[in-house]
Amino acid sequence: MRSLRSQFAVTAVATILGFLLVLQFRAQGAAPGLAALSAQDLTTLIANLNTRNEQLAAEVARLDVRLRDLQAGGTQSQVSLAAIREDLDRVRRWAGLVPGVGRGVVVSVAGSVSADAVNDLLNELRASGAEAIAIEEVRILDGDVVASLPGGLAVRNAALADRFSISAVGDPAALTASLTRVGGIIGRIQVAEPEVSITVVAADRVEMPATTRPLRPAYGKPRV
Amino acid sequence: MSALLGRLRAIPSWQVTLGLALLALGFLVAAQFQSEGPRIRYTTQERPPLVETALDLTRRQDQLKARIIELSDRIRELENSAAQDDELVASLDRQLTEVRTAAGLVELVGPGVVLQIEDASGPIPPDAAPGDYRVSAADLRDLVSELWLAGAEAIAVNGERITPTTAAIDIGSSILVNSAYLAPPYQASAIGPDDLYDRLTASPGFVRLVQDRVDQFGLRLSFAVLEDVVVPAYSGTIRLVDLRAAASNAP
Numbered sequence: 001m002r003s004l005r006s007q008f009a010v011t012a013v014a015t016i017l018g019f020l021l022v023l024q025f026r027a028q029g030a031a032p033g034l035a036a037l038s039a040q041d042l043t044t045l046i047a048n049l050n051t052r053n054e055q056l057a058a059e060v061a062r063l064d065v066r067l068r069d070l071q072a073g074g075t076q077s078q079v080s081l082a083a084i085r086e087d088l089d090r091v092r093r094w095a096g097l098v099p100g101v102g103r104g105v106v107v108s109v110a111g112s113v114s115a116d117a118v119n120d121l122l123n124e125l126r127a128s129g130a131e132a133i134a135i136e137e138v139r140i141l142d143g144d145v146v147a148s149l150p151g152g153l154a155v156r157n158a159a160l161a162d163r164f165s166i167s168a169v170g171d172p173a174a175l176t177a178s179l180t181r182v183g184g185i186i187g188r189i190q191v192a193e194p195e196v197s198i199t200v201v202a203a204d205r206v207e208m209p210a211t212t213r214p215l216r217p218a219y220g221k222p223r224v
Numbered sequence: 225m226s227a228l229l230g231r232l233r234a235i236p237s238w239q240v241t242l243g244l245a246l247l248a249l250g251f252l253v254a255a256q257f258q259s260e261g262p263r264i265r266y267t268t269q270e271r272p273p274l275v276e277t278a279l280d281l282t283r284r285q286d287q288l289k290a291r292i293i294e295l296s297d298r299i300r301e302l303e304n305s306a307a308q309d310d311e312l313v314a315s316l317d318r319q320l321t322e323v324r325t326a327a328g329l330v331e332l333v334g335p336g337v338v339l340q341i342e343d344a345s346g347p348i349p350p351d352a353a354p355g356d357y358r359v360s361a362a363d364l365r366d367l368v369s370e371l372w373l374a375g376a377e378a379i380a381v382n383g384e385r386i387t388p389t390t391a392a393i394d395i396g397s398s399i400l401v402n403s404a405y406l407a408p409p410y411q412a413s414a415i416g417p418d419d420l421y422d423r424l425t426a427s428p429g430f431v432r433l434v435q436d437r438v439d440q441f442g443l444r445l446s447f448a449v450l451e452d453v454v455v456p457a458y459s460g461t462i463r464l465v466d467l468r469a470a471a472s473n474a475p
Binding site: 005006007009010013014016017020021034035039042043045046049050052053056057059060063064066067070071073074077078080081084085087088089090091092093094095096097098099100101102103104116119120123124126127130131132140141142143144145147148169170171207208213214215216217218219220221222223224 | 236237238239241242245246248249252253274275277278279281282284285288289291292295296298299302303305306309310312313316317319320321322323324325326327328329330331332333334335336362365366369372373376377378379386387388389390391392393415416417429455462463464465466467468469470
């Protein structure tokens with residue numbers, strides 16, 4: 001019995017002893033980092049952190065402004081890019097620098113027609129709103145005139161056969177009405193040149209070849 | 225002495241063990257309190273707010289640094305693409321200028337001729353058609369056609385640039401060119417090769433025009449060969465409703 005009591009007492013003391021030992025080791029092991037610093041050191045550290053954070057926040061604000069500026073500028077340049085591309089596309093089509101397509105009319109000419117008559121037809125087509133004109137495979141722009149050569153008619157060094165067609169893109173009804181009205185251009189040509197036959201047919205799809213002429217002027221200097 | 229030894233022997237061994245253990249316990253408790261002393265004081269008063277503040281500030285600093293890296297990356301991306309855009313805009317602008325020049329949307333200056341044609345000045349015979357003595361749209365068209373055939377590369381009539389869609393038609397006693405009503409005298413300004421005038425006057429078509437209109441009806445035609453003929457840009461609108469691009473093989 002005495003032996004049991006003594007064992008119990010030793011066990012209790014050893015348990016408390018072990019507990020205190022662990023506590024002591026942990027207290028001494030928890031030193032690293034902020035916990036190891038004194039209040040004064042911590043205060044200095046906080047002041048440094050504050051200063052540095054203020055500098056960083058100022059840098060963030062500056063970068064934010066720069067980013068917003070860039071984003072606004074990016075939108076602007078995208079808008080101007082789209083505008084330039086649209087303009088480029090429109091002028092190219094108009095100036096015959098790209099092949100075109102659209103509804104319009106096909107004017108078939110047969111017989112020995114005069115160059116003046118064909119040029120008058122072209123003028124009438126333009127006056128009635130034709131957006132693009134071609135004679136056979138030649139795109140007709142300003143400067144492209146049907147010429148009367150000893151061997152027959154020619155346009156842009158291409159000889160025209162006795163039968164040829166003039167294609168024009170534009171409102172088919174307006175173009176047809178303008179060409180075929182009483183006293184209109186076809187009527188006048190046929191009075192002056194009775195052997196010439198001219199027919200106008202509306203078409204859903206008329207193809208326009210691109211011009212082959214050079215882009216840059218050879219003699220004039222552009223004043224942009 | 226022997227009595228003392230006798231008493232010591234009488235102390236049971238477990239009491240000795242317990243006594244030593246309690247002694248060690250006492251040391252440890254004292255040591256523990258000593259090391260805990262200052263810590264308890266800070267922990268219960270100033271230290272936690274300071275430590276917490278320092279930890280908060282450190283976390284905030286990490287966030288700010290990450291944000292700066294993120295913003296810098298985004299800015300670098302945008303600056304790179306903006307530089308590419310600038311080059312693209314410049315390249316497209318050059319193309320547009322070239323295309324606009326080819327289309328007559330840019331003023332040209334160069335060597336060439338200016339032809340002037342006016343109505344007949346003399347009295348019109350009573351049995352004649354007055355229209356024959358006036359400059360008609362057809363006269364202007366013939367003149368312009370002859371200039372093109374002689375090698376002109378740009379022409380304007382009374383400042384109206386001749387474009388791919390320009391027509392010249394009679395409207396009453398005036399002539400409509402590019403939606404502009406022109407009145408006499410009519411001046412056709414043309415830029416072309418140095419021998420433009422020679423080629424023009426040598427052309428059978430031009431000779432016939434002079435015979436038919438000047439010699440026969442008295443229209444007045446004059447000319448000037450100039451070093452710097454100005455052919456203005458087309459100032460009207462480009463109206464395209466039906467014409468679409470057929471393919472993307474743009475020059």
